[in-house]
Amino acid sequence: MRDYDAVRLLVFGAWAGYLPTILASVQGGYGADYNTTVEVGTGERLVDRAVVRLFELRGLLKSLPDPRY
Amino acid sequence: MRVLLLIVLVVSGVRLGAGELRAGVARADLDPPAGIPMAGYGSARYSKGTLDPLEARVLALSDGDRTVALVTLDLCYTFDAGAMDQIRAAVRPAIDEVIFHASHTHSGPTYSEAPAALEHAVPRIAAAIQEAARSMTPAQAGNGWGQIQLGFNRRYLESDGTVRMFWRNEAKISTTFPVDPTVGVIRVDRRDGTPLAVLVNYACHPVVLGPDNVRYSADYPGEMRRYVEQELGHGVMAFFLQGASGDINPYYDKTPLIEDALEVMKQTGQRLGAEAVRLAQSIRTQAPESAHIRSKTVVLGVANRWDVAKLEPILKDRYRITGARANRLLAQDMQAPVTTLLLDLGSRDRDLAFVGMPGEPFVEFQMQLRAKSPLPNSFLLGYTNGYFAYLPTIAAAVRGGYGANSSVNPTEAGTGERMLNTGLISIYELLGLLSEQPGKPR
Numbered sequence: 001m002r003d004y005d006a007v008r009l010l011v012f013g014a015w016a017g018y019l020p021t022i023l024a025s026v027q028g029g030y031g032a033d034y035n036t037t038v039e040v041g042t043g044e045r046l047v048d049r050a051v052v053r054l055f056e057l058r059g060l061l062k063s064l065p066d067p068r069y
Numbered sequence: 070m071r072v073l074l075l076i077v078l079v080v081s082g083v084r085l086g087a088g089e090l091r092a093g094v095a096r097a098d099l100d101p102p103a104g105i106p107m108a109g110y111g112s113a114r115y116s117k118g119t120l121d122p123l124e125a126r127v128l129a130l131s132d133g134d135r136t137v138a139l140v141t142l143d144l145c146y147t148f149d150a151g152a153m154d155q156i157r158a159a160v161r162p163a164i165d166e167v168i169f170h171a172s173h174t175h176s177g178p179t180y181s182e183a184p185a186a187l188e189h190a191v192p193r194i195a196a197a198i199q200e201a202a203r204s205m206t207p208a209q210a211g212n213g214w215g216q217i218q219l220g221f222n223r224r225y226l227e228s229d230g231t232v233r234m235f236w237r238n239e240a241k242i243s244t245t246f247p248v249d250p251t252v253g254v255i256r257v258d259r260r261d262g263t264p265l266a267v268l269v270n271y272a273c274h275p276v277v278l279g280p281d282n283v284r285y286s287a288d289y290p291g292e293m294r295r296y297v298e299q300e301l302g303h304g305v306m307a308f309f310l311q312g313a314s315g316d317i318n319p320y321y322d323k324t325p326l327i328e329d330a331l332e333v334m335k336q337t338g339q340r341l342g343a344e345a346v347r348l349a350q351s352i353r354t355q356a357p358e359s360a361h362i363r364s365k366t367v368v369l370g371v372a373n374r375w376d377v378a379k380l381e382p383i384l385k386d387r388y389r390i391t392g393a394r395a396n397r398l399l400a401q402d403m404q405a406p407v408t409t410l411l412l413d414l415g416s417r418d419r420d421l422a423f424v425g426m427p428g429e430p431f432v433e434f435q436m437q438l439r440a441k442s443p444l445p446n447s448f449l450l451g452y453t454n455g456y457f458a459y460l461p462t463i464a465a466a467v468r469g470g471y472g473a474n475s476s477v478n479p480t481e482a483g484t485g486e487r488m489l490n491t492g493l494i495s496i497y498e499l500l501g502l503l504s505e506q507p508g509k510p511r
Contacts, residue, residue, distance in 0.1 A: 040494050
């Protein structure tokens with residue numbers, strides 16, 4: 001899944017079906033290894049992208065490096 | 070009858086000895102000439118000779134069906150993709166996969182700025198890979214874990230949540246975190262039980278020698294290897310596998326030559342070597358009933374973290390960074406390979422997994438891999454198959470500091486987490502625990 005798609009899912013609430021964790025995908029079961037269509041790891045990636053976006057929105061991740069380094 | 074059986078096996082594509090673990094080692098002196106720019110420290114330094122030889126060390130492993138070569142380099146970074154592919158092409162079809170891994174010594178040459186030196190090194194490395202493959206012999210393997218404190222986290226977290234860089238820690242103040250003192254040792258023996266190769270994994274920048282040193286050196290990993298080989302004997306070859314050392318410095322960082330830096334570097338290497346020898350001597354290797362070597366590389370498309378149009382003049386004017394280095398830091402769409410190698414030795418508690426990241430991951434990632442991996446013997450290797458500079462955690466990218474929100478952080482925040490998860494998924498896939506087909510409803 002591209003980042004754009006991940007963000008679209010988050011922002012517009014598009015329906016992606018079940019989002020299992022990596023471990024749940026391995027363990028299997030409904031929504032984990034069947035009745036789910038997203039690639040393994042999508043859930044983790046969505047959460048990480050959301051965290052990054054939240055930091056950006058709060059101004060804690062900037063568009064240029066810290067000039068001290 | 071035997072001849073007929075042999076013909077049947079050959080025609081059916083079954084390779085004799087399939088499932089038998091075989092290993093071979095070889096080395097090549099990279100022999101870089103004096104006078105070329107040295108890598109690391111962000112300053113222009115030109116080599117004036119050699120303190121200790123810089124080498125490519127090769128461990129070739131085969132399961133009878135697939136042969137992989139792990140090439141460790143006494144360099145700051147691996148070669149660029151073109152040179153790595155040239156070496157891979159030169160050793161095909163005998164070798165199915167070549168994995169390049171750099172120690173990150175800051176006393177090596179910058180090959181990207183010395184094409185003639187690179188041309189000299191490439192055939193030597195290809196020849197060493199072929200020699201390692203030719204010398205493969207039936208082998209058995211085992212591993213063990215230990216601890217040593219040689220380094221510390223160089224990002225000091227202030228009470229207000231900001232970060233101050235804390236480069237040298239001679240007093241061994243232990244107020245920075247995280248630090249991972251774990252030493253992982255893999256021992257590969259010949260079938261008679263004598264050691265053929267010992268691989269030592271530890272996470273710490275090889276920067277005991279500082280920018281005032283202008284002679285080539287492998288830094289403390291080279292001394293560690295020398296110590297291990299001397300103590301274990303039997304012609305064993307020692308390897309250093311750099312872990313996720315992106316934020317870990319040695320206590321005696323950048324020791325000035327006038328303060329006996331060479332002796333300090335040797336002592337650091339010997340301390341790691343002593344722990345490696347202790348572990349190696351305690352490991353009982355075992356010939357697997359059936360070995361299987363599997364690997365997978367996933368290339369991730371990674372965006373640049375910064376506003377590159379605004380950053381370009383800053384790199385040029387403030388940091389004096391131009392040319393190939395600037396291009397690397399300004400790349401908009403990076404293609405970053407994450408390589409996972411699985412040595413299936415027949416049981417989960419003996420199997421070995423390696424996840425290689427093409428850059429400088431922060432130490433937390435190797436701790437996370439061990440915590441999350443289904444295999445207790447999982448190793449995160451930085452500086453593998455490419456170089457996309459520092460890979461901080463998201464939290465570190467926010468808190469800041471060198472390597473976290475600096476000009477040497479081209480990859481978007483979250484890249485390290487993504488690489489870690491990619492490696493973890495690959496381990497599950499290589500173990501056959503994730504299928505491309507949906508499971509059956511139950």
